[in-house]
Structure formats: structure tokens, C-alpha cells
Amino acid sequence: MLNRDVREKLIAIVGENNVEDNNASLLAYSYDSTPRYQTLPDAMVAPRNKHEVSAVVKVCNEHQIPIVPRGSGTNLCAGTTPSEGGIVLIFKHMREILEIDEENLTMTVQAGVYTKDILDRAQAVGLFYPPDPGSMHISQIGGNISENSGGLRGLKYGVTRDYVLGLEIVLPNGEIIQTGGKLAKDVAGYDLTRLYVGAEGTLGVITEAILKLVPQPETKQTMLALYHDLAAAAESVSAIIANRIIPATLEFLDQATVQVVEDYAKIGLPTEAKAVLLIEQDGPPEVVARDMEKIASLCKDNQAFDVQVAQTDEEAEQLTAARRTALSALSRLKPTTILEDATVPRSKIAAMVKAIGEIAAKYELTICTFGHAGDGNLHPTCLTDARNEKEMELVEKAFAEIFEKAVDLGGTITGEHGVGMMKLPYLHLKAGEHGVEAMRRIKQALDPHEIMNPGKMFDPLTKQSKEVEK
Amino acid sequence: MLNRDVREKLIAIVGENNVEDNNASLLAYSYDSTPRYQTLPDAMVAPRNKHEVSAVVKVCNEHQIPIVPRGSGTNLCAGTTPSEGGIVLIFKHMREILEIDEENLTMTVQAGVYTKDILDRAQAVGLFYPPDPGSMHISQIGGNISENSGGLRGLKYGVTRDYVLGLEIVLPNGEIIQTGGKLAKDVAGYDLTRLYVGAEGTLGVITEAILKLVPQPETKQTMLALYHDLAAAAESVSAIIANRIIPATLEFLDQATVQVVEDYAKIGLPTEAKAVLLIEQDGPPEVVARDMEKIASLCKDNQAFDVQVAQTDEEAEQLTAARRTALSALSRLKPTTILEDATVPRSKIAAMVKAIGEIAAKYELTICTFGHAGDGNLHPTCLTDARNEKEMELVEKAFAEIFEKAVDLGGTITGEHGVGMMKLPYLHLKAGEHGVEAMRRIKQALDPHEIMNPGKMFDPLTKQSKEVEK
Structure with a gap:
């Protein structure tokens, strides 16, 4: 109190x-x-x-x-x-879109603006804000920035970080600073803008942001490629990129995920497939047509047993919407759904999916896997019950192994969800002890009283030294 | 000693x-x-x-x-x-390109690799490393990263920061850390990668980098648009972007610059024009053709008196190469050439160019202006003589006014050159006292003995407090 x-x-x-x-x-x-x-x-x-x-x-x-x-x-x-x-x-009084600047292709927003409103307002003037985290209908931009949220379009368009040009930040001492601006280039001092993107609220409070917009792509096409085995799907992903095609979306769903999504959305998804790729390309019509044809042929070359191109915008929208329901659909099956986002170089997706399967079998857990294949960002999702303490111990062991495997494969413990409290024990796996130490020093320098979102990302220097003293 | x-x-x-x-x-x-x-x-x-x-x-x-x-x-x-x-x-023993990974579209390099070699090696496998700082033929990637170098393609492709996926860094305490990886998404802790990009060597030594590559654009076209006045050229830039076209290159040269470049390169540049735009678009042939046609028409609508499209690759190459010689050409005229890079939102280019002209007239200085109009990154260049102390005082006053004006217009004191010693006295104009203070604290946290490139960017905390004590 x-x-x-x-x-x-x-x-x-x-x-x-x-x-x-x-x-x-x-x-x-x-x-x-x-x-x-x-x-x-x-x-x-x-x-x-x-x-x-x-x-x-x-x-x-x-x-x-x-x-x-x-x-x-x-x-x-x-x-x-x-x-x-x-x-x-909370930011319920700071929900204003302050400006859309069509000459400089920027939007200036307060921290409490809903992500979806940013997409909609941009679209209304023929512009595009690409980051589309799964929760974008209700998430707020301040949270997106603090977590450096990703989404389905990361492969081609990047993540939230790539669309933040400037910030207004209240430092832990209460002083207000402005970073960046409506500028394509700015090298005046350390890149505080990018330091604060993804800092998880541990270095201050973001109150306003200048976002970069890009021209709205002229058209979009969507297809599904169906596989009898996971490795073939993963190889298709590699083949597409190796052929110098960068799709806007390149999503992977395993059979279990397709099954529950279909049960939930009932749109006729191919539940017989062991693995499905959901692929979108956007851009000028000629380019999209050419890319989609080439992608279809590469998928078939890599043993897709069927390739289905959405014939209408509604059909395309239905497919993407279905993919977006994956987490909700999975969460209906068991009392507790633990969604992870171990991420690997995209060439290692097959190896990672295989490892996840083996780890799930070892601990006798139900782990479904879907995610952003194009950027190696997988979402192994454990269906479990938090009240079952014995099983929860196994879940923790399994995820620890998944993180270790991801890092072994040149990946990371978190692609787009952040560290928070949940992955605090694992940060050193990716960043190394000296890397974590450097982060701690930055934290202490900017927030010496440790008031900003304590208990997240890593233990602070003081807690560490207290523990050493004990 | x-x-x-x-x-x-x-x-x-x-x-x-x-x-x-x-x-x-x-x-x-x-x-x-x-x-x-x-x-x-x-x-x-x-x-x-x-x-x-x-x-x-x-x-x-x-x-x-x-x-x-x-x-x-x-x-x-x-x-x-x-x-x-x-x-x-120096890094003369660390010049190895360690890997090109065509599946993950990355190149891993040591700090001493020449920028141009990175472009060439990427191109040899159909890939593209877009950053192209003016000095790329002799600059090294470690320097590019530490300065977050820009170049002619910033508008469409971004700057060095946007192509650094991971770093190997020797911290000021001598410990080696790895940041990032071959990953499109990675939010494991603070973004040390981007903190070190543009840190000007003040936070440690970069020894290795994982760079992002993109598919090589299929084609490229180049044109010149000629104007009787500066404002019309600036309005053309705004019109192009406002029409949702993002050219690969959108360069501005004033008459004085065109004149000296032509004297130097002798390729028949239109020295009668008061302002010239050099415009390139790249991408799929249909798109490039359509964009170039639209750009030409927008330039004419905005009072270009002539638009010349390069008819061959050689001709196009000659034009870009000529633009790249601007600094060398200008530096032949007077003993000392001081090149600046005040940067503004692109909608403010006309206002900035006008202000530069007025400031030059006020101090009776010769200032030519050229630069990256598309990203608001101008290079006002003063032709002077460092031995003339009286004139140098005026030069300093003029540039201080230029920086102030740029910041007033929502811009920055440096778009791509960095702060170094030269703009240390001006950093507070852009970053604010509290912003500079935050940077100082980060510096002190990571480099308490202030061994890393001292005297650059800002005065350290200790020097400050010593001065206060005096």
C-alpha cells in the first residue's frame, strides 16, 4: 500500500x-x-x-x-x-494520434494509441504501418515499442524497431527528452531511440513516438502450401529465400495447430497435412504474380503435395485471420497455454522443429508449433495445466532445453516476446555473462534507484551484490 | 610517449x-x-x-x-x-570476409574489411549491401558501423544501422561479447547492437559484424531533372514522395556544385541549371519503368525545364560517379573544404537550402550545397582557407547558425557524419541537456576509465565535474 x-x-x-x-x-x-x-x-x-x-x-x-x-x-x-x-x-488518457505527415511519411502518436488504429489511419491515406503483432487489435503502441513487437510481416518489413524514428521519453529521474525525429538519417549521439525500443519499460516511460510509414503495397496474394512432412516445408522456406524472393508473410503451422485452428475457425483448412505454409506476397501486381508463381513452383519442387492460392480477398483474409487465431484456438484445449518464441536463423528451422518434437516426446508434453518461418521465429506452444505442479516442472525443463537448443543453432531465447520475468533466468544463454553485465550497467546508470519496471530482464547490480554478500 | x-x-x-x-x-x-x-x-x-x-x-x-x-x-x-x-x-590484419550465407542472406566480416569489397562480394552472388557512403572505396566496415554511415541510398534502403544484425565487441574492460545474430527478430535484452552502431568507438571496439544482405535489384534507371530555381527542385522531391514513390537515390546539387563537378568530370553536366536532381530507381523492370515515367512527369509539373534519362548503363554510372566526386571537385577550388551534413525532414529542404544561402551571404562565405535530398541530408560545403583565421571565425559562426536552423526545422546537427570532436559543442542543440546527460551516464557505466576514443561526442562526466569545481 x-x-x-x-x-x-x-x-x-x-x-x-x-x-x-x-x-x-x-x-x-x-x-x-x-x-x-x-x-x-x-x-x-x-x-x-x-x-x-x-x-x-x-x-x-x-x-x-x-x-x-x-x-x-x-x-x-x-x-x-x-x-x-x-x-x-496506464495510458488511457493518452490515446491521441497527433499527426499524419504525408510529406515526410510519418505518424506521431501518444503511447496509448491502439496499434490497429495506427494501421487503419495509415491505410486511409494510402500509407502502411507494417508491424502487426498478434495482439494488434487491442495492444497499444507504447507497449509495442517497449517490447519491440514483431508479427507476421517481419521477414520483409522488419519489426517495430524499424518503424520508430523518434521518441519522447520520461527518464527515471523525471526529465523529459526527445530522441530522433522525422529524419531518415540522424547520428547525433548514441542511438537512444533504439536503446529504448525493446527496453521493456526498464529505462523510463515512453510517452510519444514518431513512426515511419511506407507506401501501401498495391496488391497482395495469399497461398497455402501443404506438406506430408515438416522437413519439406522447412526446405521450401529456404528455397524461396535462396531464390531471392522475400515474401511479405511466410508462416508455418504444424498438423496439431492446423487441426485446432480448423476446429475453431471452420474454414476448410487442410487438416490432413503434416505441415502447412501460409505465404503472402505484396507489391506491384506484376511482381506479386511473378513471385507467387515462382513460390508455388519452388514449394512443389520441395514436395508440397498441394498449393492453394486464395481466389478472392475474402478468402485470403480468412486464411490470415485463421492463422492469427492460433493462440486463441490452442488455448481452448487445455487450462494453461504457454507460448514461447525461440528463434533461429531461418536455415535452422527444420532442425529446430525437429528438436522441439524430440524434447516434447522426452518430457511427454503436448507442444504444438507454429510461427513465422520466414524469420525463424517459432512459437512452440505447450498445452498444459498450471495446477499440475509436476507437469509444470517438466514444462520448465522442456522450455529450458528449447532455449538452449535455439541458442546452439545460432538463435535466441526470444524473437519478439521479450524477456520480462519469464525469460530472465535464460538471458545469459543468449547475451553471455559479460553482455548481461553491460546491460546491468546501463540500467544502473539511467535508473540508479531501480524504480523502472523492476524484476524484469535481469537482476540488477544491487540485487546481485546483495546475493554475493550473503 | x-x-x-x-x-x-x-x-x-x-x-x-x-x-x-x-x-x-x-x-x-x-x-x-x-x-x-x-x-x-x-x-x-x-x-x-x-x-x-x-x-x-x-x-x-x-x-x-x-x-x-x-x-x-x-x-x-x-x-x-x-x-x-x-x-x-588499426585493423590491417583483420580484413577477412568470414562467410557469405546465402540461405540466411548474411555476410560475416571482420572490422577491417573495405566497404566496397562487401558490395562486390554480395553482388557476385546476386545479393546487395545497400549502404554506400561517399568514401566506400576506401572506408572500412568497422568505421562505417561506428559512424553509422549513410550514403546515396538512405531514402529507400536506410543506413548502415539497418544492415547490422550482430556484432562482436571488445568492451572497455577487455571482455568480448557477441550481440544479435543471423536473426530477423531478437529481443533478448537491450539492443546493444544498435547502441554500438554509431557510438563512434566511445563504448568499445567492434571486431566483427554480421551484415544483412538483400536480393540484388533486377534493374536500375537514372535521370537528371534540371531547374531554374531551388524551390522548384525541393518541391519536386516532396511531390515524388507524396505520390508514394520512394526512389533509390534522390540527390540534389546546386549550380555551384554542378559547375565544379563538370569542370572536374567533364561529362556534359547542365551547368546552366540553378538546381539539379539526380534520381535513380531500382527494382523489377516494370516497376522501374513506371516509376521513372511518373517521376519525370512530377518533375515537369514542378517546373523542371528539362528531364534527361540516362540511355545506357555507362551513362547512368557516369552521372552517379560524377555526383560522388562532388567533395573532391569542390576541394580543388580552395585550400580548405569544410563539408557539413545538417539534416532536416525532407519537407523542409527548400527552407533549409534558402537559409544556408542567407547565412552564407550574411558572413560573405562561399557555401555550395549538395546532398541527399530524399532523406533531407544536405551537405553545405564551405570553401575557405584554414590559414585565414578571421574567415575561420566566420565559418564557425555560420555553421553554428546552420545547425541551429536545422534543429529549428525539426532536423539534426548531423545526418551521417557523426559528432566526433567537430560537433561536440553542438550536440546539446539536438539531444538536449538531459539527453546528453543520459548519454554521458551510459558512457561512464561502460567505460569508467574513459579510455575509449576520449574527447569525442560529449565531455565526460568527470571532465564536467572538474570544470564545475574550477
């Missing part, structure tokens, strides 16, 4: 209606979309503008109160669990 | 031949491509591999000896001047 002094200071800044600490509110902000992580915060605070954010941060910094900035809480890494109490900062 | 103990330690690491401290060597590494900055180092050290780099850094960290990592010294911001003595680290 906040002490009365602090509580009154916060109310003086944001108004009484914007500080909530009744039980229902605390419960609502005690967890995010990650199973098995829950802690009550001391209060929810909803500042109305950057100046209020700054004032709130100053109070918290003075009193060493944890701040957890939170968008819609759709992250899957326990990135916004208030594990050390403190306040959860 | 290095003390004997240190000198012997360094020789023990890299061998006698790889430590040079005779006068000729010291003189050779006392300056880079930036006029008016020169200081002798204490020695040149050429490690043969990362382990030697690590060992050298450890010795320097222990003895608090400055290290200036240096590629070919082509930077224009006094980024590699050994202003506080110490050792200049």
Missing part, C-alpha cells in the same frame, strides 16, 4: 479519479497475458499528459516506488507484472 | 612489427579526413585478431591509456583524431 503522503502527492498530480487502489483495480492490474505470474500493485495511476507522467516519475524516484508502465498487458513474457508492487502506469 | 612497461606489454601481445611509434607513423595517424584537427598519438597498434584486441584493451584499461579505433580515417567529424594521445588501433 502506498503511504498516505505519496498517495496524496500522486492525486495532486493526476486528480483523484486517476489514482485507483481499491481491490478490484489492484486485481485487474496484477497480471498480464502471461500465465502463472501475478502480484498486486499498490495503485493504478493514469496520467493525462507527459507533464503528469514526469511529475509522477519524480515522486516515485524520490520515494523509490516501482513504476510498471503498461499498455494493454498483452505481452507474453510477464513484462508488466508488478512483481515488486508499486504503481502501474 | 608510452611508458616502457606498457610498450613492452603491447609488443608482447601483437608482436614488435605491429607497434609503431616512430615519428612518421605517429604523424600518419595524427589526423583523419577532417580539416583542422590534428594531435599525435603515442603509438599505432595493429592487433591480429580479437584476442589481441581484447588483451590490448585490458592493458590500456589498466593503465588508463586512450584507445582510438580507426578504419581508414575517412570520417568528416574528427572522429578518429587522437586528441588525448594514447594508441590508435
Whole structure:
């Protein structure tokens, strides 16, 4: 519970209606979309503008109160669990799209704007904001930026990072800085913009962003390629890229995933296939037509037993929408769904899928795998039950092995979900002890009182040294 | 001069031949491509591999000896001047292209590889490394990465940062870390890769990089658009982008620049034009043809008095090569050429070019302007004489005003050259005092002994506090 002094200071800044600490509110902000992580915060605070954010941060910094900035809480890494109490900062009053600049192809937005609204507003003027994380209908851009969210179009278009040109940031000391700008080139000092993208709210609060837009592609086509075995699907992915074609989307679903998605969406997906690739290309019509023809032929050369091109926009939309339901569909089957995102160089997808299968068998777990084959970003998803403690131990062991395997193959423990609390124990596998140490030093330099989203990404220097002292 | 103990330690690491401290060597590494900055180092050290780099850094960290990592010294911001003595680290033994991975579209290189060799090796297998800084024939990739070099293709393809997937870095404490990988997505911890891109060697030594390649565009076309006034050229740039066309290259040259380039290259450039746009588009033939037609028509709509499309590859190559000679051509006219790179949102190019003209007139200076119009990255270039102290004072005043104007217009003090010593006094204009302070804290956290390229980018925390104490 906040002490009365602090509580009154916060109310003086944001108004009484914007500080909530009744039980229902605390419960609502005690967890995010990650199973098995829950802690009550001391209060929810909803500042109305950057100046209020700054004032709130100053109070918290003075009193060493944890701040957890939170968008819609759709992250899957326990990135916004208030594990050390403190306040959860929400952005319901900061939902404005401030500007669309058609000459410079930028959009300036407040942190609380919904991702989907950004896509829609861009599309309305013939422009395109490519990042499309699975949760984009309800996720907020501030969260996307803090997690450097990915999505289905990463292969061709990159991730959130590639579309953030500038930020307004409230530093842990409460000072407000602007980074970057409407600039294609800017090398004035360290790249704070990219340091804050993906920093998971541990270095400050993002209040505003300048986003890069690109011209809307003229057309899009969608196809499914069906396989009797996983390796052939993986080889098709490699063959497409090796032929210098970069599709907009190149998704992989294993049979189990196709089955549950079909049960859920009922659109006639080919449940007989052991593996399915969902492939989209966008661009000028001539190029899309040529690429799709070439892709179809490469898939057949690599033992696809069928290739189905969507004949209408509706049919195409249905296929992509079905893929987007994978997580929801899987989560209907068992009480607990644990979705991971171990990522490997795309040439290693076959090896990784195979390893996941072997690890699942070893621990007798149900793990379905789907994901962004084109960028090597797989989502092995364990269907389990958090109440079964014995099984949960096995799940943890299995995922630890999956992370180790991914890193062995030149990959990473997380492609697009973030570290949060969930992968904190594994960060060293990818970043190395000295790499984690460098991150810790950056954290300490910018947030010496460790108020910003504590307990995420890595243990701070102080906690470490306390543990050494013990 | 290095003390004997240190000198012997360094020789023990890299061998006698790889430590040079005779006068000729010291003189050779006392300056880079930036006029008016020169200081002798204490020695040149050429490690043969990362382990030697690590060992050298450890010795320097222990003895608090400055290290200036240096590629070919082509930077224009006094980024590699050994202003506080110490050792200049060169990479002549680390010039290997370690791998081209055609499945993952990556190239792994050592820091000393020439940029041009990367482009050529990629092209040989039908792939493309887009960054093309003006000095790419002699610049080294380690330097490009440390300066986040740009070039003529920034508008469509981005800059060096956008093609660095992973780094091998020797930290200031001598530990070696690996960041990133052959991965389209990776959010495991802070984005150290992008923090080190453009860090100007102030946070450690880059020894190896994994670069992203893209498919080689199928075709390319080049045109010139000629104008009787600057504003019309600038409006054409805006019109092209506003029509959702992103050319590969969109360069601007004022009359003075065209004149000296023509005097130098003698290829029949239109010296009667007050402003010239050099425009390239690449991609599939249908798209290039359509875009070029549309661009030509937009230029004419915006008062281009002539549009000339290169009829052959040789002619196109001649035009681009001529543009690339601009700096060399200008530098023949006066003893000293000071090239700047104030950058603005592209919609502000007309305003910026006009302001540069007014500032030049105010101080009675000769400033030619050319640059990357498509990304708002202008190169106002002052032709002067460093021996004329009175004029140099005016030059400094003029450039300070240019930087201020660029920032006023939403731009930056440097688009692609870096801060170095040259723009250290101006960084706060763009980054703000609190932004610079955040950078200082990061620097101090990672390099507490301030051995890495001291005197660049900003004054360190310690120097600051010493000055406050005075």
C-alpha cells in the first residue's frame, strides 16, 4: 500500500479519479497475458499528459516506488507484472494520434494509441504501418515499442524497431527528452531511440513516438502450401529465400495447430497435412504474380503435395485471420497455454522443429508449433495445466532445453516476446555473462534507484551484490 | 610517449612489427579526413585478431591509456583524431570476409574489411549491401558501423544501422561479447547492437559484424531533372514522395556544385541549371519503368525545364560517379573544404537550402550545397582557407547558425557524419541537456576509465565535474 503522503502527492498530480487502489483495480492490474505470474500493485495511476507522467516519475524516484508502465498487458513474457508492487502506469488518457505527415511519411502518436488504429489511419491515406503483432487489435503502441513487437510481416518489413524514428521519453529521474525525429538519417549521439525500443519499460516511460510509414503495397496474394512432412516445408522456406524472393508473410503451422485452428475457425483448412505454409506476397501486381508463381513452383519442387492460392480477398483474409487465431484456438484445449518464441536463423528451422518434437516426446508434453518461418521465429506452444505442479516442472525443463537448443543453432531465447520475468533466468544463454553485465550497467546508470519496471530482464547490480554478500 | 612497461606489454601481445611509434607513423595517424584537427598519438597498434584486441584493451584499461579505433580515417567529424594521445588501433590484419550465407542472406566480416569489397562480394552472388557512403572505396566496415554511415541510398534502403544484425565487441574492460545474430527478430535484452552502431568507438571496439544482405535489384534507371530555381527542385522531391514513390537515390546539387563537378568530370553536366536532381530507381523492370515515367512527369509539373534519362548503363554510372566526386571537385577550388551534413525532414529542404544561402551571404562565405535530398541530408560545403583565421571565425559562426536552423526545422546537427570532436559543442542543440546527460551516464557505466576514443561526442562526466569545481 502506498503511504498516505505519496498517495496524496500522486492525486495532486493526476486528480483523484486517476489514482485507483481499491481491490478490484489492484486485481485487474496484477497480471498480464502471461500465465502463472501475478502480484498486486499498490495503485493504478493514469496520467493525462507527459507533464503528469514526469511529475509522477519524480515522486516515485524520490520515494523509490516501482513504476510498471503498461499498455494493454498483452505481452507474453510477464513484462508488466508488478512483481515488486508499486504503481502501474496506464495510458488511457493518452490515446491521441497527433499527426499524419504525408510529406515526410510519418505518424506521431501518444503511447496509448491502439496499434490497429495506427494501421487503419495509415491505410486511409494510402500509407502502411507494417508491424502487426498478434495482439494488434487491442495492444497499444507504447507497449509495442517497449517490447519491440514483431508479427507476421517481419521477414520483409522488419519489426517495430524499424518503424520508430523518434521518441519522447520520461527518464527515471523525471526529465523529459526527445530522441530522433522525422529524419531518415540522424547520428547525433548514441542511438537512444533504439536503446529504448525493446527496453521493456526498464529505462523510463515512453510517452510519444514518431513512426515511419511506407507506401501501401498495391496488391497482395495469399497461398497455402501443404506438406506430408515438416522437413519439406522447412526446405521450401529456404528455397524461396535462396531464390531471392522475400515474401511479405511466410508462416508455418504444424498438423496439431492446423487441426485446432480448423476446429475453431471452420474454414476448410487442410487438416490432413503434416505441415502447412501460409505465404503472402505484396507489391506491384506484376511482381506479386511473378513471385507467387515462382513460390508455388519452388514449394512443389520441395514436395508440397498441394498449393492453394486464395481466389478472392475474402478468402485470403480468412486464411490470415485463421492463422492469427492460433493462440486463441490452442488455448481452448487445455487450462494453461504457454507460448514461447525461440528463434533461429531461418536455415535452422527444420532442425529446430525437429528438436522441439524430440524434447516434447522426452518430457511427454503436448507442444504444438507454429510461427513465422520466414524469420525463424517459432512459437512452440505447450498445452498444459498450471495446477499440475509436476507437469509444470517438466514444462520448465522442456522450455529450458528449447532455449538452449535455439541458442546452439545460432538463435535466441526470444524473437519478439521479450524477456520480462519469464525469460530472465535464460538471458545469459543468449547475451553471455559479460553482455548481461553491460546491460546491468546501463540500467544502473539511467535508473540508479531501480524504480523502472523492476524484476524484469535481469537482476540488477544491487540485487546481485546483495546475493554475493550473503 | 608510452611508458616502457606498457610498450613492452603491447609488443608482447601483437608482436614488435605491429607497434609503431616512430615519428612518421605517429604523424600518419595524427589526423583523419577532417580539416583542422590534428594531435599525435603515442603509438599505432595493429592487433591480429580479437584476442589481441581484447588483451590490448585490458592493458590500456589498466593503465588508463586512450584507445582510438580507426578504419581508414575517412570520417568528416574528427572522429578518429587522437586528441588525448594514447594508441590508435588499426585493423590491417583483420580484413577477412568470414562467410557469405546465402540461405540466411548474411555476410560475416571482420572490422577491417573495405566497404566496397562487401558490395562486390554480395553482388557476385546476386545479393546487395545497400549502404554506400561517399568514401566506400576506401572506408572500412568497422568505421562505417561506428559512424553509422549513410550514403546515396538512405531514402529507400536506410543506413548502415539497418544492415547490422550482430556484432562482436571488445568492451572497455577487455571482455568480448557477441550481440544479435543471423536473426530477423531478437529481443533478448537491450539492443546493444544498435547502441554500438554509431557510438563512434566511445563504448568499445567492434571486431566483427554480421551484415544483412538483400536480393540484388533486377534493374536500375537514372535521370537528371534540371531547374531554374531551388524551390522548384525541393518541391519536386516532396511531390515524388507524396505520390508514394520512394526512389533509390534522390540527390540534389546546386549550380555551384554542378559547375565544379563538370569542370572536374567533364561529362556534359547542365551547368546552366540553378538546381539539379539526380534520381535513380531500382527494382523489377516494370516497376522501374513506371516509376521513372511518373517521376519525370512530377518533375515537369514542378517546373523542371528539362528531364534527361540516362540511355545506357555507362551513362547512368557516369552521372552517379560524377555526383560522388562532388567533395573532391569542390576541394580543388580552395585550400580548405569544410563539408557539413545538417539534416532536416525532407519537407523542409527548400527552407533549409534558402537559409544556408542567407547565412552564407550574411558572413560573405562561399557555401555550395549538395546532398541527399530524399532523406533531407544536405551537405553545405564551405570553401575557405584554414590559414585565414578571421574567415575561420566566420565559418564557425555560420555553421553554428546552420545547425541551429536545422534543429529549428525539426532536423539534426548531423545526418551521417557523426559528432566526433567537430560537433561536440553542438550536440546539446539536438539531444538536449538531459539527453546528453543520459548519454554521458551510459558512457561512464561502460567505460569508467574513459579510455575509449576520449574527447569525442560529449565531455565526460568527470571532465564536467572538474570544470564545475574550477
